[in-house]
Amino acid sequence: MLLLAGLIAAAWYWWPAPPHKPQPPRKTSPPPPAVVQLPAVPSSAPKSPPTNPPPAPPAPRLVVQTNLPPPALPAPRPAAQTNLPPPVPPAPGPRLQTNAPAAQPGAFPRPVRDVLEAQLALARQGISSGSLDGLIGPQTRAAIRAFQQKENLPTTGELDPATKELLLLDAPPLTTYTVTTNDLSRLQPISPTWLGKSQQSALDYETLLELVAEKGHSHPNLIRRLNPSLDWSNVTEGAAVRLPDVAYSNGGAKAAFATISLSGKVLEAFDPSTNLLAHFPCSIAQRVEKRPIGELHVAVIAPNPNYTFDPDVFPESAEARELKRKLILPPGPNNPVGVAWIGLDKPGYGIHGTPSPEQVGRTESHGCFRLANWNAECLVRLVWVGMPVYVEP
Numbered sequence: 538m539l540l541l542a543g544l545i546a547a548a549w550y551w552w553p554a555p556p557h558k559p560q561p562p563r564k565t566s567p568p569p570p571a572v573v574q575l576p577a578v579p580s581s582a583p584k585s586p587p588t589n590p591p592p593a594p595p596a597p598r599l600v601v602q603t604n605l606p607p608p609a610l611p612a613p614r615p616a617a618q619t620n621l622p623p624p625v626p627p628a629p630g631p632r633l634q635t636n637a638p639a640a641q642p643g644a645f646p647r648p649v650r651d652v653l654e655a656q657l658a659l660a661r662q663g664i665s666s667g668s669l670d671g672l673i674g675p676q677t678r679a680a681i682r683a684f685q686q687k688e689n690l691p692t693t694g695e696l697d698p699a700t701k702e703l704l705l706l707d708a709p710p711l712t713t714y715t716v717t718t719n720d721l722s723r724l725q726p727i728s729p730t731w732l733g734k735s736q737q738s739a740l741d742y743e744t745l746l747e748l749v750a751e752k753g754h755s756h757p758n759l760i761r762r763l764n765p766s767l768d769w770s771n772v773t774e775g776a777a778v779r780l781p782d783v784a785y786s787n788g789g790a791k792a793a794f795a796t797i798s799l800s801g802k803v804l805e806a807f808d809p810s811t812n813l814l815a816h817f818p819c820s821i822a823q824r825v826e827k828r829p830i831g832e833l834h835v836a837v838i839a840p841n842p843n844y845t846f847d848p849d850v851f852p853e854s855a856e857a858r859e860l861k862r863k864l865i866l867p868p869g870p871n872n873p874v875g876v877a878w879i880g881l882d883k884p885g886y887g888i889h890g891t892p893s894p895e896q897v898g899r900t901e902s903h904g905c906f907r908l909a910n911w912n913a914e915c916l917v918r919l920v921w922v923g924m925p926v927y928v929e930p
Contacts, residue, residue: 753783
């Protein structure tokens with residue numbers, strides 16, 4: 538009996554021990570979902586606790602995250618989306634650099650990217666590398682050196698990073714020129730003889746390629762490369778031609794003096810403060826004794842002149858030896874002195890244009906200083922009668 542009583546007592550002792558009653562407190566764990574009161578901003582907060590008691594805290598937070606954006610975050614995001622397109626136009630920007638002149642004004646000025654852009658940016662400052670061709674050569678290196686001296690950079694003649702940083706392109710490099718009826722009416726063959734030239738009404742352009750190349754201060758080969766689909770033997774009115782967009786502008790300033798370097802084959806003009814106004818490649822006399830050295834002066838300025846052919850100046854010409862008389866050749870870009878004549882106070886000497894601008898600085902003359910037609914035209918606007926010209930060895 539005592540044993541039975543002990544067993545009953547032990548059973549009674551262990552009966553309340555099982556922690557089954559703590560479960561009521563776990564039922565009260567829904568109050569933690571009451572922490573859902575944090576996201577109580579939306580009315581859906583009470584609904585989420587009953588559906589997922591255990592993950593209740595994260596669920597409400599996610600709901601809040603997904604509900605708050607509509608009022609706040611999406612608003613900025615669309616704004617960002619609408620602001621992204623402006624950066625997209627810079628993508629066409631590079632195309633404009635080489636193809637279209639009239640787009641993205643904000644893309645300029647910017648540093649030059651290649652040799653052609655460098656030649657063009659220099660030319661816009663009056664620093665000519667001759668006919669634009671996109672190639673590095675002696676005349677381009679000389680033009681770069683002139684710019685480097687002007688900007689107090691090391692005069693390397695190279696298109697180095699420091700030079701590129703300061704040599705800025707202020708507008709798209711290329712433009713579109715539309716061929717006109719006047720352009721086509723100017724074209725005429727040029728007689729191969731002196732006598733034949735003297736009998737023509739004008740010594741104008743022979744081909745449209747020659748005409749647009751001079752408009753773009755360019756080598757004809759560059760114009761061909763820029764317009765691969767054009768048939769130059771059959772260009773009609775209204776045809777669109779891509780060419781470099783270059784124009785000289787000095788604001789009407791006059792030069793104080795000019796220098797001609799015989800060794801460098803370069804003519805430069807300066808203002809009274811010795812600031813560089815123009816740098817042009819030039820051809821010099823073939824014979825050393827025909828190269829004057831020292832101070833000369835401008836004696837006469839004649840835009841679009843005629844030309845007096847003197848057979849004594851061309852002893853190498855069989856025709857000249859036979860003619861034995863002077864001839865007057867009409868004006869025009871294919872006139873022997875091109876579109877401008879600046880006579881010097883040494884008889885028979887002057888600065889002038891040429892019918893073959895791509896040969897300037899590469900061939901030699903009978904004694905005068907020969908420039909590309911566009912450079913001769915620019916120089917006419919800079920000089921004045923009496924202005925000193927210093928010819929240096």
